[in-house]
Amino acid sequence: MGENKITSSQTCVIEPPKTFFWAPLSKPAPAASGKTGTWRTERPVIIQEKCVKCLLCWLYCPEDAIIRKEDNSVEVDYEYCKGCGICAAVCPVDAIKMVPEEWGGKQ
Amino acid sequence: MTILTLTGNYAVAYAVKLARVKVVSAYPITPQTTIVEKLAEMIERGEMDAKMIRVESEHSALATVYGAASAGARAFTATASHGLLYMHEMVWWVAGARMPLVMAVVSRAIGPPWNIHVDHQDIFDQRDSGWIISMAQENQEAFDLTLQAFRISEDPRVYLPMMVGLEAFILSHTVAPVDVPDQKEVDEWLPPRRQPYVISPETNFVMGNIVPDEDYMMMRLSIQKAMEAAKEVIKEVDRSYGKKFGREYGGLxxxxxxxxxxxxxxxxxxxxxxxxxxxxxxxxxxxxxxxxxxxxxxxxxxxxxxxxxxxxxxxxxxxxxxxxxxxxxxxxxxxxxxxxxxxxxxxxxxxxxxxxxxxxxxxxxxxxxxxxxxxxxxxxxxxxxxxxxxxxxxxxxxxxxxx
Amino acid sequence: MVIIHKLPNRRYGMPGNASCPGCPESMGLRYLKMALGDKAVLVIPAGCSSVIQGIGPKSGINFPILNIAFAAAGAAASGMKAAFEVQGKDYIVVVWAGDGGTADIGFQALSGAAERNEDIIYICVDNEAYMNTGIQRSGLTPYGAWTTTTWTGKKEHKKNMPFILIAHDVPYVATASVGYPHDFIEKLRKAAKIKGFKYIHLHAPDPVGWRFDSSLTVKVAQLAVQTGMWPLFEYERGSFKLSPFSKKYKDPSKRVPVIEYLKIQGRFKHLLNKPEEIKKIEEYIERTWWWIDLLERSTNPAKTARELLNK
The missing domain is CATH 3.40.50.920 (Rossmann fold)
Incomplete structure (x- = not known):
């Protein structure tokens, strides 16, 4: 049976359109909803002396807003951090404090 | 070139095979069913090198071939009447995504009451959707239009999906002599699939997330422009088909x-x-x-x-x-x-x-x-x-x- | 075993996306990238993840994506996989669907793809209501939960999707939780190596719709497992196995009382002082574990019925 026997591999040709063409295409990129740091009402502040480099904040941060450095210490990307507080909640040594923003997302 | 005595549906199936379609998916509905039955037979016999995906509904049938087309395969489906209405949402989706694709529509009445006979209501119901929509007069033309559809739909001036309309029973189940060209002749005439983009890790494209309203409107204009350009492409394809296979119909x-x-x-x-x-x-x-x-x-x-x-x-x-x-x-x-x-x-x-x-x-x-x-x-x-x-x-x- | 420190230091998610603060879906998508890397393509039906992508021409999810109509994800993914196969490309096609796109409007296409044993991974990211449209009840909303279409609490229990998928006799079915990323990543990696249909049901507590503080997503997710509300398990080729994090909760005395899970969520507020309502939820938990017990005892032929038939 020839059912699942695919003999020739036929790849299509991607050819640029020749008339005015605007398809709904995007590419993954930061800031698809802008600088989401402005959404924040509280900001996480990392107390570096307490940090044990367990990376749990980096693992759980939904936003990719915890920047992991080469020595596994961490920093917050305040441009994008939405201030959800998950990093502070999962930190096993209380090394992240949530402090109120003076105004939404001031950096 | 061979003259075969074929129903309209079989004529379409032969054209699909000759177009070297790689993914076929459909859900049976009278009077379209024998198109996909024939294709299934060709694939299982090993005469056609393609994947057949036997889905659970028409909405899924069009979604499946659309998924395949987006990933770079020439794909085909067929339906009729209620099947076409059921997939109506996907009909719009494919055109909005500007994905070249071919679908045969065996036009049939819409219920209630149940009626499986010829009527154009189903296909006319799709006219605003951004698909190129053709109507055959006879089996030979259903065959010719199916082959042409791939070339029209995949033309870089067009990049829109195309429906080949043929009528319930009068064409679909009635036999007539059909001139079926050899694979070699078709290969000389129909280029490999072209499309504007592919969704894959290589291209990293995302199709269809939210855009600003203003961009949305420009995308709608772009479909309209492609329709306008398609007029010339249809005539050109008709002429070139005539030159190659001896049948020219006069364009639109x-x-x-x-x-x-x-x-x-x-x-x-x-x-x-x-x-x-x-x-x-x-x-x-x-x-x-x-x-x-x-x-x-x-x-x-x-x-x-x-x-x-x-x-x-x-x-x-x-x-x-x-x-x-x-x-x-x-x-x-x-x-x-x-x-x-x-x-x-x-x-x-x-x-x-x-x-x-x-x-x-x-x-x-x-x-x-x-x-x-x-x-x-x-x-x-x-x-x-x-x-x-x-x-x-x-x-x-x-x-x-x-x- | 997944060791956090061994995960390459790279961008997994995509900052600046449109998800709400504390979003479990954004978390899940990062784990998906950690597990599958750059070989995966997502098919996303309508839902929160359609919106999380943000505004084109940018996208806030770090994958190539085919957005698709609500009811069509299982089908579109089947077609994509077929096209990749035809072209000799071994990309992983993943459906990332919400509870509506899986258990309700998307169920038909999912069931069809499972029955055809399509070589795809179908992930239900389950936030237990139609969150994207504003917290309406779904087939996966649990008993008693407030939603904007069940003001006095839902009167029916959650549809048990993983068991329904097991009944489809597919090679791999698993449950996971955003509270246990190691477990989820491991299951994804395993799924990627199995040929045929893989279903992973990812429990995704949603701060907005479940009415809890955005910092508690992980805690709520873990409580769901610890109370026995959301057991983590795997069903692989006919063999059923509780996952390490859920093993001990088979013994009801080891479970955290369900009230602990209910009381930190605003959506259950109205039934906290109604013992008869809480009893119904406890009975649901018992029933779920009864099924698990049955599956544990009666399976392990090491082959699916599909494979036995093909012999």
Whole structure:
């Protein structure tokens, strides 16, 4: 049976359109909803002396807003951090404090 | 080249095979079923090198071939009637994504009540969706249009999906000789699949997330521009197909005896055959009538119809569908193009497979012509040619009395 | 075993996306990237993840994506996979669907794809209501939960999707939780190696719709497992196995009382002082574990019925 026997591999040709063409295409990129740091009402502040480099904040941060450095210490990307507080909640040594923003997302 | 005796459905299946389609998916619905049955047979016999995905609904059938096309494979599906309505959401999705794709639509009545016979309502229901929509008159043309559809749809000036319309039973299940070219000839004529983009880790494209409203509107304009460009592509493909395989149909409209005509019948689909016979008889009686058969309802052949409108005394349009609360859909397009330049009659006939013979066409056409000749300008947008058993009877007498 | 420190230091998610603060879906998508890397293509039906992508021409999810109509994800993914196979490309096609796109409007296409044993991974990211449209009840909303279409609490229990998928006799079915990323990543990696249909049901507590503070997503997710509300398990080729994090909760005395899970969510507020309502939820938990017990005892032929038939 020839059912699942695919003999020739036929790849299509991607050819640029020749008339005015605007398809709904995007590419993954930061800031698809802008600088989401402005959404924040509280900001996480990392107390570096307490940090044990367990990376749990980096693992759980939904936003990719915890920047992991080469020595596994961490920093917050305040441009994008939405201030959800998950990093502070999962930190096993209380090394992240949530402090109120003076105004939404001031950096 | 071989002459085979094929039903319309088998003719479509042969064209799909020759187009080297790689992914086929469909859900059975009468009268489309034998297209996919034939394709399944070809694939299982090893005669066709493709994947067949036997899905659980029409919505999924179009979604499946759309997924395959987005990932770079030439793909095909077929449906009819309720199947087409069920996949209507996906119909819009494919066009909005600008994904080249081909679908055969075996046009059939819509229920209730159940009715599996010929009617154009299902295919006309798709006319606003951004698909190129063609209508075949006979099995050979269904074959030819299917092959051409891949080339039109995948043309970089177009990049829109295309429907090949053929009619329930009259074409789908009726055998006729079909000239089937060799694979080599088709390969020489039909280039490998071209498409504007592929969704894959290589390209990293995302299709369809939210965009600003203003961008959305520009995307809609771009579909319209592609439709406009498709007119030239359709004519070009028709000519080049004619050169290669010896059959050229005249582009978006096939005209028969329009040159010297005083009156024109505008019609689409298989019953154009009856119209063509009717004008022979009419001409013998001294009525100079021509037939303009609409091969493409989208893009609408504006220029062709406009040219006819400016030189004839009247146009009679035959619709096998109704836009309830308005007129026949084909008539609406014709009337917009004609813009009051000539007399018009919109005939609604043949719904749900109701027989329309040559004699019927002669009768209403003659009546229209006589009226125009007597009264001058006539505008009759809605003329129901009722079925023989009910014609001429008061409506209140014909319906069953349940109450 | 997944060791956090061994995960390459790179961008997994996509900052600046449109998800709400504390979003479990954004978390899940990062784990998906950690597990499958750059070989995966997502098919996303309508839902929160359609919106999380943000505004084109950018996208806030770090994958190539085919967005698709609500009811069509299982089908579109089947077609994509077929096309990749035809072209000799071994990309992983993943459906990332919400509870509506999986258990309700998307169920038909999912069931069809499962029955055909399509070689795809179908992930239900389950936030237990139609969150994207504003917290309406779904087939996966649990008993008693407030939603904007069940103001006095839902009167029916959650549809048990993983068991329904097991009944489809597919090679791999698993449950996971955003509270246990190691477990989820491991299951994804395993799924990627199995040929045929893989279903992973990812429990995704949603701060907005479940009415809890955005910092508690992980805690709520873990409580769901610890109370026995959301058991983590795997069903692989006919063999059923509780996952390490859920093993001990087979013993009801080891479970955290369900009230602990209910009381930190505003959506259950109205039934906290109604013991008869809480009893119904406890009975649901018992029933779920009864099924698990049955599956544990009666399976392990090491082959699916599909494979036995093909013999």
């Amino acid at each position: 409209v096939e005209c028969k005896k329009c040159e010297d005509a005083d009156y024109i019948i505008i019609i689409a689909g298989s019953w154009s055959g009856e119209a063509k016979m009717a004008i022979e008889d009419l001409r013998e009686e001294g009525y100079r009538v021509g037939v303009a058969r609409i091969r493409f309802i989208r893009p609408w052949p504006e220029e062709e119809i406009s040219e006819l409108a400016s030189k004839v005394k009247g146009i009679i349009v035959f619709d096998r569908a109704v836009s309830f609360g308005s007129k026949g859909p084909l008539f609406l397009d014709v009337a917009t193009t004609v813009n009051g330049r000539t007399s018009l009659r919109g005939v609604i006939a043949g719904l749900g497979g109701t027989e329309v013979r040559k004699e019927h066409i002669i009768e209403v056409t003659k009546e229209f012509i006589n009226k125009v000749e007597e009264e001058g300008r006539v505008f009759e947008p809605e003329y129901w040619l009722l079925p023989d058993p009910y014609r001429g009877k008061p409506l209140e007498e014909v319906a069953p009395r349940w109450w």
